Amino acid sequence: MAGSQTKQQARKTTDARPLRADARRNRDRLVEVAAAAFAQSGVDTSLEAIARQAGVGIGTLYRHFPVREALIEAVYRHEVEALVAAAEELARTKAPDEALAEWMQRFVGYIATKRGMRDSLRLLLESKSPLFAETSGLVPRTFTGLMENAVKAGKIRADADSADVLHALSSIYSASDGPDWQQRSRRLVSLIMDGLRYNAPESGGQR
């Protein structure tokens, strides 16, 4: 008799049974809408507006995320997970250099999300949330993996440090503020990618 859980066999530490179908649906919807809202208008956006856009009542939002920070945290975690999942997907379906290029572009979207969330993330950092312990390093690790694949395939030069490149990508974020920010960022990312391709074994003899 070492376990009287009747149905849930995976109830790990946090004893939570799976959400009901509608609950899960609403929750996902809220996170999705919130991500867009936070990215566009900062984390002080009206929660009621988010609920409205997500097509749920305000009460539902508050049950899922009792305080604002909970929603912010969920968005952040979701974004990181999506980024990692995308890397796996791309690695499976595209040529290594194409995968890398596309992922870097996706990173722009991720950064856009973080834009409006900057201050709150800092607050979150100072609280006791295990968020960063879990996610920190995940993105760099993912990115390093993609780069290594491309190097092995000879599609990009081997002498570039992934941390450097990621840093370059991140700094795009703090640099610009204009209205055509997204477009400009995409071009910058392309530029960096070209730099990586330059002088690569399989680059068709380019320099």
Added chain:
Amino acid sequence: MAGSQTKQQARKTTDARPLRADARRNRDRLVEVAAAAFAQSGVDTSLEAIARQAGVGIGTLYRHFPVREALIEAVYRHEVEALVAAAEELARTKAPDEALAEWMQRFVGYIATKRGMRDSLRLLLESKSPLFAETSGLVPRTFTGLMENAVKAGKIRADADSADVLHALSSIYSASDGPDWQQRSRRLVSLIMDGLRYNAPESGGQR
């Protein structure tokens, strides 16, 4: 032609003509009510409640104090000024030791005000407000003056450091939290005052 101000001869740097009578009245009232409200319920008290208690419209409150901090700052400044004024008044009308004793009791009220304002004051400290530059040191200086008077009159011992005593008074504030906080504080202040009288030249030969 070195000054074309027709009426206001004291328009110093901050070019502000004196408030209209009703405005001045309302402003004072607001600060007074806010002081009590902040002391009792912290600085997050409803501003609408304060306006209501002061008998003015919410619009009036916001014209005088566009942001919450402005009101907090005004309360703090008012409190300090009142404390200094009280010292002058007491020094003029009471025996030096009586003046000192009463002022120390008043200090309890001042501290009570600061109680609810603690966090905001810290924020204010970090902002660019000239508040503290102006008021800092004013209270200690005032207190030192009162003590010196009492020493000169032989009413209290001469070997007590005013900074020490003020520190003792201040620490009463961080020490207790109970419901009978005010009473207890008064007794503690009396105790400190007795300590100062002990062994004084004019203490009637006590020790």
Added chain:
DNA sequence: TCATTTAACGGAGGGGCCTCCGTTTATCAT
């Protein structure tokens, strides 16, 4: 399949923030 049990929903409601603007009134020149 159908009844039962709850988890989940959602919106009304009470309170607060802040702005805007029509109304009142202190002040001043006549």
Added chain:
DNA sequence: ATGATAAACGGAGGCCCCTCCGTTAAATGA
């Protein structure tokens, strides 16, 4: 005293926060 003129008033209104609770509809087991 008496307008004329701004300064000051004050509250309605729009938006938001968060809670509470009656209603709805998944999940479950008979």
